[in-house]
Amino acid sequence: MNPKFARRMIRFQESDLTPILRLAANPEVISFAGGLPAPELFPVEAMKKIAVRVLDEHGKRALQYSSTEGHLPLREKIAARTNRNLKTSLKAENIVVTTGSQQSLDILAKMYIDDGDCILCESPTYLGALSAFNACQPSYREVDTDGEGMVIADLEKALAEEKRAKLIYVIPDFQNPSGKTWSLERRKAFMETVSKHDILVVEDNPYGELRFEGTTPPSLKSMDTKGQVVVLGTFSKIFCPGLRVAWVCGEPAFLESFCNLKQAADLHTSTLSQYEIDAFLSEHDIEDHVRTLVSVYRERRDIMIRTMDEAFPSEVTFTRPEGGLFTWAEMPEKVSGRDLFMKALEKKVAFVPGGAFYPNGGHENTMRLNYSNMPPEKIVEGIRRLGEALREAL
Amino acid sequence: MNPKFARRMIRFQESDLTPILRLAANPEVISFAGGLPAPELFPVEAMKKIAVRVLDEHGKRALQYSSTEGHLPLREKIAARTNRNLKTSLKAENIVVTTGSQQSLDILAKMYIDDGDCILCESPTYLGALSAFNACQPSYREVDTDGEGMVIADLEKALAEEKRAKLIYVIPDFQNPSGKTWSLERRKAFMETVSKHDILVVEDNPYGELRFEGTTPPSLKSMDTKGQVVVLGTFSKIFCPGLRVAWVCGEPAFLESFCNLKQAADLHTSTLSQYEIDAFLSEHDIEDHVRTLVSVYRERRDIMIRTMDEAFPSEVTFTRPEGGLFTWAEMPEKVSGRDLFMKALEKKVAFVPGGAFYPNGGHENTMRLNYSNMPPEKIVEGIRRLGEALREAL
Numbered sequence: 077m078n079p080k081f082a083r084r085m086i087r088f089q090e091s092d093l094t095p096i097l098r099l100a101a102n103p104e105v106i107s108f109a110g111g112l113p114a115p116e117l118f119p120v121e122a123m124k125k126i127a128v129r130v131l132d133e134h135g136k137r138a139l140q141y142s143s144t145e146g147h148l149p150l151r152e153k154i155a156a157r158t159n160r161n162l163k164t165s166l167k168a169e170n171i172v173v174t175t176g177s178q179q180s181l182d183i184l185a186k187m188y189i190d191d192g193d194c195i196l197c198e199s200p201t202y203l204g205a206l207s208a209f210n211a212c213q214p215s216y217r218e219v220d221t222d223g224e225g226m227v228i229a230d231l232e233k234a235l236a237e238e239k240r241a242k243l244i245y246v247i248p249d250f251q252n253p254s255g256k257t258w259s260l261e262r263r264k265a266f267m268e269t270v271s272k273h274d275i276l277v278v279e280d281n282p283y284g285e286l287r288f289e290g291t292t293p294p295s296l297k298s299m300d301t302k303g304q305v306v307v308l309g310t311f312s313k314i315f316c317p318g319l320r321v322a323w324v325c326g327e328p329a330f331l332e333s334f335c336n337l338k339q340a341a342d343l344h345t346s347t348l349s350q351y352e353i354d355a356f357l358s359e360h361d362i363e364d365h366v367r368t369l370v371s372v373y374r375e376r377r378d379i380m381i382r383t384m385d386e387a388f389p390s391e392v393t394f395t396r397p398e399g400g401l402f403t404w405a406e407m408p409e410k411v412s413g414r415d416l417f418m419k420a421l422e423k424k425v426a427f428v429p430g431g432a433f434y435p436n437g438g439h440e441n442t443m444r445l446n447y448s449n450m451p452p453e454k455i456v457e458g459i460r461r462l463g464e465a466l467r468e469a470l
Numbered sequence: 471m472n473p474k475f476a477r478r479m480i481r482f483q484e485s486d487l488t489p490i491l492r493l494a495a496n497p498e499v500i501s502f503a504g505g506l507p508a509p510e511l512f513p514v515e516a517m518k519k520i521a522v523r524v525l526d527e528h529g530k531r532a533l534q535y536s537s538t539e540g541h542l543p544l545r546e547k548i549a550a551r552t553n554r555n556l557k558t559s560l561k562a563e564n565i566v567v568t569t570g571s572q573q574s575l576d577i578l579a580k581m582y583i584d585d586g587d588c589i590l591c592e593s594p595t596y597l598g599a600l601s602a603f604n605a606c607q608p609s610y611r612e613v614d615t616d617g618e619g620m621v622i623a624d625l626e627k628a629l630a631e632e633k634r635a636k637l638i639y640v641i642p643d644f645q646n647p648s649g650k651t652w653s654l655e656r657r658k659a660f661m662e663t664v665s666k667h668d669i670l671v672v673e674d675n676p677y678g679e680l681r682f683e684g685t686t687p688p689s690l691k692s693m694d695t696k697g698q699v700v701v702l703g704t705f706s707k708i709f710c711p712g713l714r715v716a717w718v719c720g721e722p723a724f725l726e727s728f729c730n731l732k733q734a735a736d737l738h739t740s741t742l743s744q745y746e747i748d749a750f751l752s753e754h755d756i757e758d759h760v761r762t763l764v765s766v767y768r769e770r771r772d773i774m775i776r777t778m779d780e781a782f783p784s785e786v787t788f789t790r791p792e793g794g795l796f797t798w799a800e801m802p803e804k805v806s807g808r809d810l811f812m813k814a815l816e817k818k819v820a821f822v823p824g825g826a827f828y829p830n831g832g833h834e835n836t837m838r839l840n841y842s843n844m845p846p847e848k849i850v851e852g853i854r855r856l857g858e859a860l861r862e863a864l
Contacts, residue, residue: 077635078669078670078697078698078724079635079636079668079669079670080582080636080670081581081582081607082580082582082584082587082726083682084580084584085727087583088727088730089727089730093728111805112535113534113575115531115533115534116651118530118533120525120529122527123525123533124521124522124525124526127518127521127522127525128521128522130516131517131518131521133830134507135512135514135517136512136514137509137513137712138709138712139505139509139517139710139711139712139713140509140512140711140712141504142505142712147839175569175714175736176736176737178734178735178736179735179736180509182734182735186476186478186605187474187475187476187479188474188475189476190478191477191585193476194631204734206734207730207733208736211580211731211734215818242473242474274472274473274474275472275473276472276522283511291544303472304472312535316533316534316742317534317535318531318532318533318534318535318536318740318741319533319740319741320569320736320738320739320740330472333475333482333483334478334486336482336483336601337482338599340572340598340602340605341573341602341605341735342481342569342570342572342573342712342714342736343570343572343714346712346713346714346740347712347713347714348710348712348713348743349742349743351533363502379844400705423570455853456720469539
């Protein structure tokens with residue numbers, strides 16, 4: 077006796093990825109599928125002290141409703157950190173706290189996308205972003221992407237052809253899923269190209285601080301002379317994802333409209349989580365915590381890549397990321413990532429089949445591998461098993 | 471250089487209520503405007519102990535990503551409490567944890583509403599629900615509502631006329647804004663009427679447990695023989711709103727689609743908040759806490775109503791709610807709630823002008839008054855000042 081779903085729901089019923097990824101949650105499985113941080117590095121003891129202090133000092137406020145834009149001292153600290161990391165000059169008024177970056181993606185689509193408007197993205201791109209955007213029924217134009225970032229000639233072609241292009245979604249640092257980072261040259265050329273168009277650039281940067289080697293190129297936002305770039309950042313990868321605290325950086329006028337939609341979506345982000353993270357930033361050196369993460373994840377990347385070199389058939393190629401959480405493998409065309417997933421699961425190892433990262437389909441001969449969530453010995457064992465599955469598939 | 475907003479944004483720019491309500495946030499103002507619980511009743515000391523215990527026992531899990539549907543032990547406890555309170559027979563599989571009930575409203579609109587589909591609601595209705603629904607651009611049909619609930623003849627007329635009706639949004643217990651509760655007879659007649667139509671009933675019940683006197687009529691959900699009713703419940707009013715934890719009850723197939731949209735909107739609700747509330751429910755008697763709230767809010771309601779009887783001009787009528795957080799006043803037609811708001815603000819007292827609770831406009835001669843958030847002496851003083859403002863306006 078229920079009514080028909082809205083049209084957008086077609087996009088939320090097609091995915092066959094959710095059920096197979098559920099199989100990867102079996103604790104016997106060595107899973108490279110998620111994008112989870114290493115829980116053994118969570119600052120649990122520090123959080124216990126902070127939880128007590130926040131409730132002692134701010135209990136009535138920290139448990140009450142609060143403003144949609146977020147806790148002001150936290151927004152000030154986020155602005156200061158962002159300025160150091162991304163070479164920007166933001167103030168608290170340029171920051172709104174969100175319930176994970178996932179919420180920003182949901183709200184950005186609501187702000188700009190009418191049914192049939194076009195979103196440009198890297199090829200491949202983050203599948204969670206596609207889920208969020210899908211609620212507003214966009215079309216997608218995948219822009220060719222090489223080792224340095226979006227290919228400018230293809231970007232120009234896309235911008236010329238897509239009359240309803242509204243938004244470009246990019247992850248220039250340690251991209252999800254490819255692990256690649258855009259070069260400085262390409263960032264400059266990208267900003268030069270997009271500045272000629274009325275289009276919003278969403279620079280998603282959850283992993284930028286997790287750099288294992290080399291130097292960080294300037295952010296797109298630092299080259300933004302027209303208020304065209306919004307940056308998404310998050311505490312999920314550098315602190316704890318379970319608190320669901322992230323942020324969006326943009327111009328105050330943009331953020332005012334953004335907040336109207338955020339208020340309609342969940343009123344505000346957990347007050348207690350915001351007070352706790354603010355207290356952690358005041359009382360602890362989060363840069364020191366990030367250095368620990370970098371050191372552990374660097375070792376895990378090294379072990380995964382070294383084992384892939386040894387255990388994977390030579391026809392399989394993969395990226396060697398300088399940071400972040402993921403590497404990305406391409407297999408010969410005849411190998412389907414989804415079929416390989418089922419074979420690998422028999423050997424109790426899991427990954428994300430890569431086809432899902434292409435909004436317009438194809439490229440099934442790919443897979444994303446996460447190295448942050450498994451200890452070294454399981455990485456070695458899991459990659460060896462995956463190598464066996466690959467050899468059987470070839 | 472940014473692109474045009476999506477069409478839906480027109481609905482997020484018209485409101486003139488946000489700026490005036492910001493004026494009410496001045497701490498010198500006696501505010502009856504919000505719907506805030508009394509922060510002095512938050513169980514701060516209990517939460518300190520619980521925060522430490524949760525991190526001791528479940529630190530790595532409580533700070534990590536978690537499932538979209540929510541923490542299973544919490545869902546089990548919510549199902550058991552709901553069954554006691556609403557005379558339902560739900561299991562954990564009928565419960566999904568949400569980031570406040572506001573998120574459920576956002577997701578329900580996404581699930582069912584295409585641009586131009588119709589939502590039926592009480593007249594007046596909760597303005598925050600209208601904000602959430604507006605993202606999907608519905609039309610609204612206000613159904614005449616009297617002291618017993620929706621007027622069935624008008625509901626039947628609306629259902630016959632609105633060919634694109636998809637969803638009926640109602641708050642049968644201590645309604646926001648009116649404070650009214652539907653009678654048992656009217657609930658039965660309502661369910662009999664809607665059961666003949668392919669329409670979803672959203673029974674929003676944030677206040678039902680806050681009953682000061684009399685007996686609770688059975689929920690609509692308890693009379694639902696066709697899986698047509700979804701119920702929204704929340705810890706915001708009976709525990710702490712700052713944690714942003716609420717829930718939706720429905721059939722498992724419905725919740726599967728709901729979860730696909732929730733995952734796209736914020737992945738999941740704060741893991742730590744869920745563990746903490748689960749621990750509170752295990753280790754403390756929340757029913758005892760609710761009894762304390764009821765006792766304090768009853769006293770505040772009594773004081774507000776008594777002072778209104780004394781201080782308001784006789785031309786102003788108002789409801790005498792048996793529970794919840796609000797009373798609702800109607801003034802002679804020549805008095806505008808918005809004009810009165812500005813006058814009252816000069817006397818440092820605030821409320822919400824009532825016109826905003828009518829999606830199709832009109833009824834500006836109304837106002838919503840909250841009694842849960844102010845101590846008795848401020849209620850007396852604020853209502854006296856408001857009485858003066860009313861006499862000046864008449």
